[in-house]
Structure formats: C-alpha cells, structure tokens
Amino acid sequence: MDTVYTMTAEHTTLARSLSERGVKYALAAWIDVLGRAKSKVVPVDHLPNLIAGSERYTPRGMGGLGRMNPVEDESVGLPDPSTLKILPWDRRVAWMVADLRQGGTTPFALCPRSVLKRQVAVAESMGFVAQLGVEPEFYVFKPESLSGDRLIPMALSEEIQPSPAYDVQSALDSMPFLDRVADYMRELDFGLFSFDAEGGEGQYEFDFAHAPLVETADRMTLFRLLVRQAAAECGLLATFMPKPTAELWGSGAHFNMSLEDQDGENLFRTDGTGPESWSKLAYQFTAGVLEHAPALTALANPTTNSYRRLVDSLADGQVSWAPTKISYGFNNRSCMLRLPANRPAIENRAVDSAANTYLVAAFMLAAGLDGIRRGLDPGDARDDIAYMAGIPTLPRTLADAVEAFEQDPLTHEVFHDDFIRDYSEMKRSEWLRDHLEVTDSERRAYLLNL
Template sequence: MDTLHTIDGDHVAWARELADGGARYAVASWIDVLGRPKSKTVPIDHLPNLLAGSERYTPRGMGGIGRMNPIESEGVAVPDPSTLRVLPWDRRVVWLAADLHVGPDEPFALCPRSVLKRQVEAAREMGYIAQLGVEPEFYAFRQESVGSNRLEPIARSGELKPSPAYDVESTLDSMPFLDRLCGYLEELDFGVFSFDAEGGEGQYEFDFAHRPVLETADRLTLFRLAARQAAKECGLFATFMPKPFADLWGSGAHFNMSLEDLDGTNVFREGTGWSKETYQFVAGILAHAPALSAVANPTTNSYRRLVDRLADGQVSWAPTKISYGYNNRSCMLRLPANRPAVENRAVDSAANTYLAAAFMLAAGLDGIRRGLDPGEPRDDLSYQAGIERLPRTLLGAVEAFENDPLTTEVFHPAFVRDYAEMKVAEWEQDHREVTDAERSTYLLNL
C-alpha cells in the first residue's frame, strides 16, 4: 500500500501494544465543513501505514466541502499521533485527528483543521499561544418522538416554567444519560468540572478544562461523537441544531479564548484588571464580527437563535448586537470576572470549531496588530437600538464573509468560493420554503 511518508518502526510496536490491549481498528478522522469526522477504518496492525498517510480520499462534496468531482486529485489523511484515544464506548476502536493533504507538505485547501493550524502558527509568530475553552449546549430527546410534532425531553420535569435551567430534579432525572456521557469524557481526560440542565426542555451543557486551541477543537469533535453515542445507548438522540423550536432556548457553544506568552503566562490579565492586549483583541473580533458570523453561525437555523426574544416573549439571552461588556450576557463578547478570557457568546452549537476558532483568533490578532480600540463597554441590555447588529440571516453573514479582507488571509480562495456557494444555496433553499406559519398568517388575511 502506498504511503505519503515512511513507516515508523516505533509505530509498529505501538500498534502491537494497542492490539494487546484489545484494540482491533483505527480511524484517522479528517473534519468536514459541517464539523463531522470522516475516515476509513483500518485493522489495528495497519496503524503504522495509517500514520504514514496510506489512506486516500476524494473529499469534495462529502459534508459540504465543495462540489463532487470524480476526476479530482485525491486527498491524503495525515494523522496527528498525539491525538490517539481509545474510544471508551467501543474499546475496539482507536481514534486520531487528521489533516487532509494533497502532497507531502501541502494541506488540502478546504481542510478545516489545517486552517486552524495556520492561525495557531500566526499567533506563535507574534509570541502567543492561543487557548480555548468551549461551553457546548445541546438537546437530547426521546428516540421514539423523532418525526412527531413535538420532540419529548428525557424527563417531564424538564418542562418547568419559565425554564428548567440549573434544576437539580431535571438533572437527576436525566442522570442515566448524563452519567454515561460524563464517564466517557472522564476516560478521554476532558477534565469535566460541571454539567447541568440548561434553559430548554431536554437541553444540557457540559464544561471542561480549556486547552490550546487546536487540542480543544479536536476534543469538541470527540465530544459530539460521545454525546451522540451515549444518547443512542440510552434510547435518545442528541442534536446540536441551534434552534429546534421557536419557544425553546437556542444552543450556543460559547468560545472562551485567551492568549498566553511563550512562557505560559496569560497576557489578558494586568494586575487585577484587563490588559491593553485584551481590549485590542476584543476590538478585532468586533471589527470582523459580521464575517465571523458566517462560520460561527453557519446554518439558516442559526439566525433563529440570534433574536432578542423567544416566541413566548422571554428574553432569549442570545446576542444580537456587535457589543462587549463585563458581566453583560446580552453582549456578543463578555469579559467575565472569573477567568482571563474573552467569551464569544454568539458562536452556536452548529459551528465547526476549527473554522470558528481560526477566524476568531485571526480577528483578535488583527486587533492587536492594528492597536484597535473597542470603545466603551455596555452595561445595559444591548438589544436596544443604536448598536450595530449582527447579521440577521445566513445570506447577510456570507456576504460579509466574502467582502471582509481578513477572510482571504484566513482561508484559501478556493475555500471562500466553495463555502460561500454552499451557504448561499442553503439560504436560497430555506427561502423557497412556504411554512404552515406563513399560511396561517397570510392565506386568509391577504
């Protein structure tokens, strides 16, 4: 079997050790635009070949990466050995994160992991190591309710009004699922420090230790796999759809990003306050916020989350304006008192972590390079008029993405072209639909 690199003798011994421990198969997952891992599966004794780049793919059209093209050059999965994990829900399988290459040292233009790695290197060239913590929210519903008009949460206690957020009974009723998922994450060394019932019926959030940004993105890939697997084992299904129902809270994935110097000292703190680099970093993100939305809020459904209020009139807690504050959760960006990081509350659960993190990091670094000023923080409800708004639709975000000069610094022109084409088509398809709600409003009244 042809390989991209020479087979390493140490990897042969590693494969034998894994096999002795019960492993039978290995997957080296590259990540598609939707954030889903893709891979062939090889017997464990072929792990050395896999690590040498033996597995080839025709990736276009798989998960939204461009248009299918049966005559294009193949991509090669180049695994990162440091990411190898035995999957705790199926110990026969070991998982690795991989980059897609089209040559020995040439990343595939549409490879999200490679996009993020370039920004990690850009930060390092400026003397920084980017760290990221993510607060993923998701819904878990009963499997038998799929296809019904109303998906059923795990426990009826989840229907508390106005919200089951932080409710202990709701959490305990869901513990068979949550305990299983927490156990998987602990085996994967996630450093889980809390989980809870969130604002929607059947909605949950897990919080775990922050890591260097690339490592966190790899972990989020595994987190989604683990959540879905644990749900299936409990007769449930887990979804990272940002807004399943108009009257339920949306699912965010708040990004808490910070910078350390090369000695590991956080540069966002200055004494007991925030450093000038923090404000410059914030200003850069705000300056590129409309374009960032195209990858931080990547679906038409995402923009049903970014509204001031839920269908029943409750404040949504989702940001809609390009603003920042300290303990102001109505703002897009928050400077929280308990951690030296910039919290981006606009990122939702559908976001590809690699793409959103790459653009957010690039925007923040741009703010530092240019010495940008974010202006005064907001200490009031930022939903009011007079503040620039985040894009209202996926189409608006994609147009901003195409027109922002930073976009082509972060992404290959082929990525910009194919991503914009895919997302505009998604918006157009959604815009063609005529819903029951529209008929109810307009059919007899017009």
C-alpha cells in the first residue's frame, strides 16, 4: 500500500538543507498521458507542505487526461521524496515526481505512474522484479526549420549521405549540445554509457542504465525535459515526434524489459547457447507480449504520426528498420521483439519516442505476465526479413490500434474503465482530425488526374 506522507521534522530539515545549497523552489511533477510533466512551483520553505500533499489540481483535460470536469474532486499531487533531484541546469529548483490522488487518498484513474505501480505490485506478488532499459531517439534542429519544410540540423556534417549514423565527425560537430546533455545526465545519476548520431539528419540517441520500471519511467520523464532544456540553451529545438518528415528516419524508444527474482537474479537467461540461452519464462513472456501486441500498439505508438514510422521503407526506398509485423527473432532487427545476444532482456522495437513510458511499461509487463500465467508459446523465431507477407501485422493506423486496445480483455485488467474510455475517445478524435485533413500531396496527386 502506498504511503501517505505527513509534515515531519525531517522534511523541514530537508527544506533548510536545500535552501542552504541555493535551492529556492520545489516542484512535484505528475505526468500526463502525453508524457509531459505538470506541477505547481512552491518556495522551498513550503517543501514540507508539498510533501504532505498541499498542492491540488483539476487535471482532466490537461495533456489528454480526459474531458474537463469542473465538478469533480480535486486531485492531490503526492510527491515521492526519494526522487528528489536538484536540476543541474537551474540549481534554484528541486524536482520530485508525484502521483495523483483523487480526494487525496484514491489513485487518480488517469495517473500513468499509478497505473504502472499497480502492475509492478502484480509482478511482485508473482515473485518477480521487473527491470527496464530504454533507448530514446530524438531530433535536434535549428529554429528556422519551423518556417520551412525540412529540419535543419545543427551541424552540416549531419547531412552526409546515405546516413550520418555513428559518424564521428557528426557527433563531434554536435558536441556543444551533446556534451551539455551528457553532463546533466551524469549529475542526475542516469548511468549514461553511450550516445551517438543516429540515422536521420540531426537525430541522436542516448543510452543509460536499466533500472526497476518506475525508476526508469521517472528518468525518462526527466530526460525529455533535460533534452529540451539543453537544446534551448544552445539556441536549438528538440522533438520527440516519431516521424518529423517523410524523408527522415523515425525516432524509436526501444524497450528492453527483463524479470529478476527477489534476490536480483535474472530469470530470462540460462547457461545455454543460442536459442537455449533463453529460459522458458522468457519465451512465455515474449509470447504474452506478441499476443497483446495490437492493443499495446495504441500506447507504444500513440499519435497519428507514429504510423508514418511503422512502415517497411523510407521515402527513398531504404529499409525503415521499424517493425510492422507481430514477430520475434534473435538478432533480427526487422522483428517487433528481439532476444539479443548481448543483454538478458527482451527488446520491443515497436515503441516510439512519443510513447508515455509509464503506460507502455505497465501494459507490456502485464502482457508478459499473462504469457507466463497461461504458459504461452511464441512459436519459432524468425531469421528472415519480417516485412514479408503472411505474418500478422501491427495495426496500420491509430484508429485500428485503439479498437484493438478497447477489445483486448487485458486492457480492462490493467486500466480503470475511466482511463479506457477517455484515452480511446481522445485518440480516436486525434485520428479523425488527421483523417479529415486534405493535404497538399493529395491535391497534387488527384486534383487534375481524377
């Protein structure tokens, strides 16, 4: 059961200590469906009140958290003091992550962090501790791009052909930004271990240590804020939009999930080699995720733009590297799920950079646990290019994904009915707005030819 905090002498001492270190303000960020942090900002001497739940919100309608409801009980942003960090780009501010509690006690049905914590508790009741590592990709570009039809990268070397992926000069030319991000990540104890220029012009990826699911999701929320801040300090803009233009590679956020026992022993790998190096538990988990892949897609690919990434090829005909089929393999990067040789975790390659980490992690974990309970078998791994016909396909549009989400019985075990209703309504409306738009490319193709 979650702890309800009260004002204590310990929190008063913490506030005094932060003030002596130059901190002037504190915030307790709750997360909306879009993955953006929301919070009031309080003077640091008000920190004990903040931790006790003094700050109230009317969250519906903010960032897609359902329709506005002016007569509904307010929600309390209840901070988790263990997440407290001083923001390295503004040391006046102390950051914490919060859960939304309706009426101050009941978890708010649309609070993504609370949804994830419930599934973590389910895993723990089965004797498992779930771990997650995320590989976030994003684009950084010059502000003048907003008035044109292409993203202008910060470094000319990013425009080398056929791709700047792993290019050393591109990374070095972008160091004013990349170094700033790395410094912030180190100070925040992310466990950064690599970063690089990715396949698109102005696209980058940062990789950092895996952690228990809630901790990783908390880090991802702070990472998105950190990247945008570092870009702004360099006179640049950053975006986690999955597919900024047709010609560019999509931005993924591959999820690497594993299970451990209560003693920290990984349960997915064995002492064998090849396919036998993966445990029966790992295969059952894989089968569960594949079983619920259509519904998971509504969360892992949450925008209409997401489905412009989930295609077999780029505009120039190159293989997109994004999965489109419900399949798994070992070192096969065309599959949705990969069981890689270099880490004891199942990699979900379908998740994109717009996804809310809390929501995707909650449903992916629930799907894997369902596979374990039911003893599911994923069948044979694929060792060919998985784009070919005859393999079940992931939903092709947001509307299709939402329909699968609503119809999957597991959805109704993981999420409150209010969340299912509001999320589905929001995403179906988003698809409809996009579908109703008549684009310039359509007019060029059809106006005079039909």
